[in-house]
Amino acid sequence: MRKCYKCGQKATVYLPQHRIAFCKEHYIEWYLKRVEETIKEFRMFGKGDRVLVAVSGGKDSLSLWDALYRLGYDADGFYINLGIGEYSKRSQLACEKFANQRGLVLHVFELEKAVASVPALKELENRPACSFCGQLKRYYTNKFAKERGYKVVATGHNLDDETAVLLSNVLSWQMDYLSRQSPVLSEGEGFVRRVKPLVKFSEKENALYAFLAKIEYVEEECPFAEGASSIEHKKLLSLLEEKSPGTKLRFYMDFLRRMRPMLKAEQVALRPCSLCGEPTTGEVCSVCRLKERVAKASLSSSPSS
Amino acid sequence: MKVRVFYKGSLKELEFEKEKVRVSDLLMAMGLSPEYAFVVRGEDILPEGELIKDGEELRVINAISGG
Numbered sequence: 001m002r003k004c005y006k007c008g009q010k011a012t013v014y015l016p017q018h019r020i021a022f023c024k025e026h027y028i029e030w031y032l033k034r035v036e037e038t039i040k041e042f043r044m045f046g047k048g049d050r051v052l053v054a055v056s057g058g059k060d061s062l063s064l065w066d067a068l069y070r071l072g073y074d075a076d077g078f079y080i081n082l083g084i085g086e087y088s089k090r091s092q093l094a095c096e097k098f099a100n101q102r103g104l105v106l107h108v109f110e111l112e113k114a115v116a117s118v119p120a121l122k123e124l125e126n127r128p129a130c131s132f133c134g135q136l137k138r139y140y141t142n143k144f145a146k147e148r149g150y151k152v153v154a155t156g157h158n159l160d161d162e163t164a165v166l167l168s169n170v171l172s173w174q175m176d177y178l179s180r181q182s183p184v185l186s187e188g189e190g191f192v193r194r195v196k197p198l199v200k201f202s203e204k205e206n207a208l209y210a211f212l213a214k215i216e217y218v219e220e221e222c223p224f225a226e227g228a229s230s231i232e233h234k235k236l237l238s239l240l241e242e243k244s245p246g247t248k249l250r251f252y253m254d255f256l257r258r259m260r261p262m263l264k265a266e267q268v269a270l271r272p273c274s275l276c277g278e279p280t281t282g283e284v285c286s287v288c289r290l291k292e293r294v295a296k297a298s299l300s301s302s303p304s305s
Numbered sequence: 306m307k308v309r310v311f312y313k314g315s316l317k318e319l320e321f322e323k324e325k326v327r328v329s330d331l332l333m334a335m336g337l338s339p340e341y342a343f344v345v346r347g348e349d350i351l352p353e354g355e356l357i358k359d360g361e362e363l364r365v366i367n368a369i370s371g372g
Contacts, residue, residue, distance in 0.1 A: 002352070012350050058370060160341075160369070204341050207368035211345065219313050221370060234369050238340040 013208055016245035024212050031209045035067040035197055042183045044195040045152045051075040052150040052192075054141050055098075055106070057091030057218040059210040060156030062098055064198055066215055068154070069102055075154070076105040078144060080137055083110070083117025087223060094218050107148075109140055115287070116294045118224060124297055125290075129224035132290065139287045143278060145192040157196040160203045163248045164233035166255055179263035182256070189270045190279030200249065203234075306359040310335070313367070329353040335365060342367045 002011040004023035011021035022030055038044075045051055053068065055061040055077045068075040079095045081088050092108065099106035111117060115136065122129050145153050162181070169177045187193040198206060210217050225231070240247045272278065273285035280286070306326060308319050312335070319334055328344045328351045335342075344351045345364040357363065 014352070059368070060370075202341070203368035203370065204343065207366055208343070208350070211350070211366065219366065221313075225370070231369060234341070235338075238338055238369075242338060242340045 012212070015205070017202070017241070017249055019245075027208065027212055031201070031205070032067055032070055034200060035064075036071055038183070038200050039195075039197050042195070044154070044184055044197060045073070045193075047073060049074065049151045050149060051152045051154050052078050052107075052141070052145045052148070054137065054153060054155045055079050055095050056156070057094040058156070059215070059217045059219075060158050060198060060203070060206045062094070062156075062215050062217045063206045063210045063213070064154060064156045065098070065104070066102075066213055067209075068197075069104060076107065076150070078107045078109065078141055078153075080140060081108060081110045081112070082133065083112040084119060084223065087218075087220060090220070091218050094216060097216060107144065109144065111136060111140070114140065115291055121290070121294070122224065124293055128228070130228055130230075133224070135286060136290075139278065139285075142190075142192055142194075146190075150192060151187075152193045152195055154195050154197055156198055156206070158198045158201050158203050158206055159248055159252060160234050160237070161230070162196070162199050163237050163252050164230045166252060167233050167237060168229065175263060176266045179260070179265040182260070190272065199252070202248065306357075308357055309360075309362040311362065311364045316362075324359075326357045327353065328355045328357065331357060331363070331365070337365070337367055341369045 002014050002021040003009065004011045004026050005020050006026040006029070007023060009023045012024045013027045014021045051068065051073055053061065053065045053075050055065055057079070065075060065077055077095060077099055079092060081092050095106055096108075098104075112120075115121070116124075118129055118133055121132055125132050141153050166178075166181060169181065183196045183199045185191070185194040209215075237248055268281055270279040270281060273280045273288055274283050275288040276285060278285050278287070284292075306321050306324060308321070308326070308331060310317055310319055310331070319331070321330065321334070329339060331344060332339055332342055332353075339353050343366055345366060346361070351363075
């Protein structure tokens with residue numbers, strides 16, 4: 001029987017990559033301390049900054065919001081309802097319940113009212129749903145944060161997300177993407193600072209925290225994420241991690257320390273979109289172009305008078 | 306022996322030919338790795354070597370998500 005590293009009682013959780021075991025109470029304590037240390041290590045934000053947490057109803061984003069709340073940060077939630085049937089309904093409900101139980105502010109944004117639902121967009125777009133969905137979420141979260149005076153947007157991206165992206169970018173030597181992969185994306189040119197305080201936690205560590213902290217999150221996977229290449233990359237990396245615990249953390253942290261400083265980000269000239277004013281490289285931003293395609297499709301499908 | 310498993314919102318039954326079944330066997334039977342999944346009995350997270358009782362109901366949590 002493993003014993004808790006802190007109190008010597010029966011351990012609930014064993015973390016092979018850290019060679020450490022904890023009871024429930026001391027796992028929660030370890031998790032919160034590590035979140036705080038990560039925020040400080042990467043100079044993400046301070047106690048006086050207004051933080052907007054992008055929440056999906058899943059274990060990562062709700063664990064992040066819970067940790068920021070417990071650590072005394074000024075953090076409100078932002079949920080985007082993607083219009084994906086029962087999945088979106090359950091996700092929104094989980095976020096609302098979470099916020100109500102803790103007396104926190106949750107902003108809800110409906111994509112269907114602003115553009116169209118993800119299933120409707122999938123009918124129009126000839127690319128994976130995760131591609132345009134991610135783009136829309138980044139656009140509206142950034143826009144909302146600016147309009148409401150939030151200094152920082154925090155997302156629940158974890159170590160598995162980051163190493164899966166890193167592996168994918170390395171496999172195809174996407175130098176520009178590699179140069180921009182960071183736990184902190186600085187503010188400026190129409191963008192609010194974006195941070196990822198959970199980059200040092202595996203998905204399992206977040207799920208363990210959510211379970212032990214009694215966070216009611218949505219376990220079900222987004223139906224549009226099935227078969228996503230990121231899941232395959234995560235499974236490949238987990239095989240390496242099983243054989244050699246600590247591989248993922250080393251891969252990511254050594255990339256940040258040793259490789260990233262050697263990469264130069266391509267300087268891209270940004271200007272305000274002529275339609276919405278949000279930053280873009282072209283005349284009209286990708287979201288406004290998408291909205292134009294939606295408008296065109298609804299015109300061609302409406303009965304002629 | 307039989308085990309009832311609550312997984313991602315639905316309940317399913319798994320049958321094993323051997324009598325001594327451990328948490329690691331259950332995860333393997335479900336095609337999951339202890340690197341990203343774990344098994345829960347009531348409010349307790351079970352270690353990989355824990356023996357499973359015949360007919361009991363367990364919850365399996367898979368932490369991997371995509372998108």
